[in-house]
Amino acid sequence: MLTGGEVKNFRKQLLLWFRQFQRDLPWRRTKDPYRIWISEIMLQQTRVAAVIPYYERFLARFPDVRALAEAPQEEVLRLWSGLGYYSRARNLQKAAQQIVQQHGEQFPREEKAVLALPGIGPYTGAAILSIAFEARHAVLDGNVARVLARLGALRGDLRESRRWQSLQKTAAELLDPKSPGDWNQAMMELGAMVCTPHSPKCLLCPVANLCRARRSGDPESFPEKRKKREGVQIVLAAAVFFTPRGQTLLLSPPREKGERKPAADDVATLVSRMWHFPTVAIRKHALTELRSFVADLLPAQNGVLPFEPLARVRHAVTYRNVTVLPFRVAIAKIPHIRGTKSIPLKDFSKLPVSNLTRKIARAALSESAAAPEIRSKLQL
Ligand code: SF4
Numbered sequence: 001m002l003t004g005g006e007v008k009n010f011r012k013q014l015l016l017w018f019r020q021f022q023r024d025l026p027w028r029r030t031k032d033p034y035r036i037w038i039s040e041i042m043l044q045q046t047r048v049a050a051v052i053p054y055y056e057r058f059l060a061r062f063p064d065v066r067a068l069a070e071a072p073q074e075e076v077l078r079l080w081s082g083l084g085y086y087s088r089a090r091n092l093q094k095a096a097q098q099i100v101q102q103h104g105e106q107f108p109r110e111e112k113a114v115l116a117l118p119g120i121g122p123y124t125g126a127a128i129l130s131i132a133f134e135a136r137h138a139v140l141d142g143n144v145a146r147v148l149a150r151l152g153a154l155r156g157d158l159r160e161s162r163r164w165q166s167l168q169k170t171a172a173e174l175l176d177p178k179s180p181g182d183w184n185q186a187m188m189e190l191g192a193m194v195c196t197p198h199s200p201k202c203l204l205c206p207v208a209n210l211c212r213a214r215r216s217g218d219p220e221s222f223p224e225k226r227k228k229r230e231g232v233q234i235v236l237a238a239a240v241f242f243t244p245r246g247q248t249l250l251l252s253p254p255r256e257k258g259e260r261k262p263a264a265d266d267v268a269t270l271v272s273r274m275w276h277f278p279t280v281a282i283r284k285h286a287l288t289e290l291r292s293f294v295a296d297l298l299p300a301q302n303g304v305l306p307f308e309p310l311a312r313v314r315h316a317v318t319y320r321n322v323t324v325l326p327f328r329v330a331i332a333k334i335p336h337i338r339g340t341k342s343i344p345l346k347d348f349s350k351l352p353v354s355n356l357t358r359k360i361a362r363a364a365l366s367e368s369a370a371a372p373e374i375r376s377k378l379q380l
Contacts, residue, residue, distance in 0.1 A: 001152040001170055002210060010151075010210050011176045011183070017206035018186035023048075023193075026055055028185070033107035033132035034065050040124045041088050048192075054083050065105055069096040077274060077352030084355055086272040091119025109133055122168075130180040138171035139184040140164070143191025148174075149223035150195060153212035158223050229319045234265045235282040237290040237325045240310070240364040243333055246346065248364075250275045252339045253352075264320055272354035275341065277326070277361075286325045298335060305329050310367060313359045326360045328367065 027039035
């Protein structure tokens with residue numbers, strides 16, 4: 001892709017730029033592999049600005065790997081609540097337990113041992129090992145792949161297996177052997193801040209003189225756009241119970257059934273296996289199907305509960321476009337039922353809940369007299 005002399009210049013120009021202009025981010029002030037690991041997991045599919053407050057709260061509560069390993073899972077999920085993709089938090093804790101049991105509380109330095117930890121793939125492993133230990137592993141994610149594709153004016157689907165392997169090889173060849181940590185971060189920073197998917201800022205780019213896509217006059221056309229998976233429309237209905245004392249009812253986190261690929265409208269998946277309102281996937285008629293679900297849940301109340309429709313909620317999870325029809329259900333008292341929890345709505349945020357459940361709570365609260373006060377407590 002680049003000649004020997006060009007590689008030398010590329011490294012020099014990019015590192016100089018990174019060291020001068022990099023963003024001051026909390027995880028860039030440490031070499032502690034535990035902290036770098038937490039940041040890398042949080043940053044997967046999540047924006048930097050959204051991650052910062054979570055990162056700080058999480059580390060204040062779990063300052064080291066033992067604290068994370070020994071915490072109740074519900075608390076780990078609660079601190080993750082709102083970040084999405086909750087399997088990341090579950091895997092993080094499983095990996096912390098593995099590090100305590102098998103590695104004497106020290107983050108492993110061997111690539112094989114790192115990749116054996118739950119939730120750590122080649123990209124995250126390379127990022128942690130290079131940033132924390134200056135090990136020579138090059139990162140390759142969507143941002144870095146885009147930069148490489150533009151530098152070499154490469155066509156084709158970058159995620160196609162052979163092409164991805166070839167990009168991995170190129171990334172490894174370009175890696176600065178003296179500063180692998182800074183190098184990887186510089187590549188990621190360039191992709192995130194300058195060589196962005198749309199309207200790349202070529203005028204500000206530190207490696208513009210070496211870029212073939214820029215020379216082509218249309219850098220944005222590299223790489224080729226991937227075909228988007230067609231979206232699936234899903235309709236759910238949820239019952240939000242209210243007692244006169246402000247109690248509501250939640251169902252416990254659903255257990256994993258071990259299914260390889262749950263259906264697109266699997267409620268357990270959509271609520272991220274966390275505490276949630278009684279919810280059903282709708283086939284034909286929302287109110288009838290929700291009533292029937294609630295009748296099974298509370299047989300003694302069958303037929304007497306009023307269901308009042310609330311503002312609909314929209315939520316997108318990867319290719320799924322979810323519409324939730326929430327119903328407010330006034331009830332005198334929440335009965336004791338196994339697998340449910342009766343809590344004051346104002347204490348909602350003390351439980352780990354998904355973003356979808358938060359949105360339903362917001363819809364319910366917007367019609368409650370105490371809404372502003374409760375909403376501020378829930379950070380809605
Ligand atoms: Fe990306 Fe433009 Fe820089 Fe090329 S010159 S690497 S397209 S920002």
